[in-house]
Amino acid sequence: MKLESQNLKRLDELFYSMQEANACFLGYPFAKDFNYEPLWRFLNFSGNNAGDPFEPGTYRVNSYAFECEVVDFFAQLFRAPDCGFWGYVTNGGTEGNIYGLYLGRELYPDGVAYFSRDTHYSVSKAVRLLRLEYAVVDSQPNGEISYDDLARRASGGRNRPALIVANIGTTMKEGKDDTLKIREVLRDVGVSQIYIHADAALCGPYAPMLSPKPAFDFVDGADSITVSGHKFLGAPMPCGIVLARKLNVQRILRAIDYIGSSDTTLSGSRNAYTPIVLWYAIRCLGTAGIKRVFHQCEQLAAYTADELNARGVSAWRNPDALTVVFPPVEEDIKAKWQIATEDVSHVVVTPGTTKRQLDTLIEAIADSGS
Template sequence: MPIADSSAGDLPPEAFRTAAHAAVDWIAEYLEQSAHYPVRSRVQPGDIRAMLPAHPPAQGEPLDAMLQDFHATILPGITHWNHPAFFAYFANSASYPGILGELLTAGLNANGMLWITSPAVTELEQVTLDWLRQLMGLGDGWFGQITDTASVSTFYALAAARERAGYDVRTKGMTARPELPRLRVYCSEHAHSSIDKAVIALGIGHENLVKIPADDQFRMRADALAAAIADDVAAGFKPIAVVPCIGTTSTTSVDPVVEAVRIAREYGCWVHVDAAYGGVAAIVPELRYLLDGVDGADSLVVNPHKWLFTPMDCSVFYTRDPHTVKQAFALLPEYLVTSTPDETINLMDYGIQLGRRFRALKLWMVLRAFGREGLAERIRRHCELAREFAGMVHFEGGWELTAPVTLSLVCFRLVPPGADEDTIARVNAAIMERVNARGHAYLSHTKVAGRYTLRLAIGNIRTDRSHVDVAWRELRGAAAAVQRAE
């Protein structure tokens, strides 16, 4: 007997239209006026949870009530990454075309695990990533796929490196195998922690990630890399991968990729280039040199959700050896067998995920909306703003730059006269906390050669000189207040 209850389906479309229009209007207004919000959330731990019911509703609630609660309960707990004075970590932003693509993706709710489950998901992803390859000036022969984050992209690269090493870890595992040597992976001492997590997750072991010392520009030293690999081979280890970086997290330094590739090739190592932040800068013609040597690598990660105005999450993993990546991951149970031609690409074969979101749509719309020249101009302007801010720091007494300004990140700190490193760290931590607490700008910190350092990263599509000026004014005011209190 058919179910007579008409409430068993979805909500009425008119209810959705009304709420969706209200949400889109709010998003447009929010992005236009995002600078009016305090950048960092001011709630205390547990505040948001305390405002939420402890039990789910028994009866459905209207969408407008949820939107009201969004404003009253959720927004106070949001740190506004879309704020033009968000300068912490690596600043990012969601542009209008990217948001539109995300909305359409949610509406379609397609799963691109197989080509046949939505051909457009696979084919648009292939075309869009080839566009991005061309924009960055890379050569032919790269196979791309979209993952959620650089951490997963790097995991895939190191899994392929382990596969290429030839010990059939996929079938036999790594435990209780006396014939299996200890595998080694090499990266800069300034490399991102995603590499650490990948070697842990892949069973390679954290002890077998070798951090190579950097030079005075915070770049991985090629001579130290060559020496470390040679010593490991002599000691019976098996080097499998080298991970140079284009835009390290702390300072955006650029490792010598050409030399890293040359050294790695002598030992049969996979080369994975971590360009999660810096890679898209090669869209700017005068910055294309940043990717010198990358065409000789085996894989590369770039993150459009960092500096290409695409909403989270959208990381791009490129490889010149998709066959090995597929060997590491492909598995075909009977319920996924299809009658499509052999040359059809099923993206599920190139990673651990079966289900795959239609992430390419938002990136495709961003690339189309701004074009090569528009993207280059925005990235170029961010680099110019960083140099302008660095000039403010350089010419202001008592402040110093702690790393070269390579792209759109400035590393700097206040150095009170006669202060030791502990005092400098305490003073700068207090300055940062005061600035962040006031809500007009948001910065983060790192340690560079053991020295506590403030970071101002520019990457928001709406950031202009006025927002940089606000940050500098806030920093100077905070410095004066902290020094008076010392």
């Protein structure tokens, strides 16, 4: 295969455009501090992790073994029950959220889904796809779910199961819901059948290391958990991991003769490259490295909030959060730095974010009078 010169030029233009954009985005949680050159050789293969990674299949150009190690790493991190969990590498957090609610629906077909207003938009998509009845619960000012409003809404459906999406780091404010408190609230109003899916897209890798640790893992009552691979760990493409209790996964298991294996995933054929990338990242970092990198990012987030406040910009963040929240910025700043904005704007200090980048943005916001 050989491209004509004009098409090669277009590739060069695209590369430099992406390179420029990569140097000045601060509003979305994508780690930038990674180097996967040793893995490029794997792009020479049509790698396909089709079906269940824990079962051998007919197609052997796969990275099942590495995918299983990635799942095992997060199973230990999230205190999954021994031999009682299952998981796989997904295309990202949206797939993980749909998968978690899918398992909940299959367990409780007449369940009602509850999630807060600060929940990622993928959950609204998931409940429509799965045709789930749902209720949107109010949020507290810090982005955490309102437990009082949850109690009020769930009390009207106390005779039906509850399928809860708990946010372990909301999109705009990095608010964290408490799964232990959610279960307590629901039981107090008479709901006895409860399924909790924890969306830990950004915070998953480091949340278990916080003190105090947020209540979100399997011991704390979660039935499934999703985490993104590109947001904190760093990957050159969106990806994620979803884990769930094995008994719930077995309910959707189907044997597929075509691949010589079972399939318990949503996507079936899956990229064999992302498990290798995630394996490489966790082998390079380990839990100690994740903790070290988190503290570096957290210190920069604290610095950013302090500097904005010192310049008259009202900024804040949740405890231990990498997300700094401030009033909506002007359009030119939003466009240049790719700042996510709803009722507020925010910066997410992920690995690879530099003090120089943050200082430049701080000065721009302060000078604009935002």
